[in-house]
Amino acid sequence: MASEAKKETPSSPEKTLTGIKSNFIDSNTILVQRTLRAGQKIHFNGNVVILGDVNPGAEVVAAGNIIVMGNVRGVVHAGAEGDTQAVVMAFRLQPIQLRIANHITRSPDEEEMSGTYPEVAHIKDGVVTIEAFSTGGER
């Protein structure tokens, strides 16, 4: 799948998406138009946008950012080549494990009350931090 992706023409550098400061903002992006089910994996050397869910047992590894227009319940790894500016964004973020660059977090062992609003995970002061996603302004 990854190899079939086409190169996107980079847009102007000052028009960045809110809060995403990753180096990959204007590089390759693939659009995955389905839910990733258990046992399915996507590895991509750029950004990954998923129009669907990432189910438990599914895995997304991206050198850039990962944006999921759905639920994340599987494993996601953004900035897999070491980009600590990479982010993971989802309508609902409840991953079993979430990695950014070489930072790893896992879901709390107890049942967690997760919000039903979009969230973004990024590295803040050296730790992976999950926050409500809001447009406009710096986090």
Next chain:
Amino acid sequence: MGEVIVVTSGKGGVGKTTTTANLGVGLAALGHKVALIDADIGLRNLDVLLGLENRIVYDLTDVTGGRCRLKQALIKDKHCEGLHLLPASQTKDKTAVNPEEMKKLCQDIAQEFEYVIVDCPAGIEQGFRNAIAGADKAIVVTTPEVAAVRDADRIIGLLEAAELRNPKLIINRFRYKMVQQKDMMSIEDIIDILAVDLLGVVPEDEQVVVSTNKGESVIQDERSRSGQAFRNIVRRIKGEAIPLMNLNQNGMLNKLRRIIGLK
């Protein structure tokens, strides 16, 4: 040309064979010509469930291997007019058949029957690929457990990859009380993850085991709750819109309690 439906699950022991037998009996009881194919080669048990073990002469691999004609291998059910079984071989392994042979076999059987239901083995190996090879539609069975749902999800992904889209889901061994106590996944939790159409929910029911051991099917037991659930599923397969039955076993009791002011 009949419809070939495969009953599959990923995880073992969740109720594929039980479902296949009950749907077969249920459809035949409504007057349809039904053939069941036991594709769990090497581990046959559909014949045992139907109480037909002693009538097996030829099996599936004899048909695909050209050692007998299809008609010779198909066994007539003893209770149910219109129901036939193509048994699996117990002595050979999964590699005795390949997907092309299975596809041809399903097509041949579908010439003669309105419904062909294939009982799939557990797992995602060749046995699974054989079982789905000739199917037009798929039914995925799961129990309300995290591991079973995970495997069902995996299977749905593989079915989609094999162009078997929009599989229908049966949740088996559902226990209302455990879900109430949050000890088991709810129907909503399961549908939320799997995102497929629900064909029915079959409650956990001792009668399933009781009937099985007698070589009968619980769907013929008018009073059993699991039988009712299977009867509803049969009608949904036929395209009728039947609402989910009340899964709260203590429904009567609660109503009574409410009436006498205990709740």
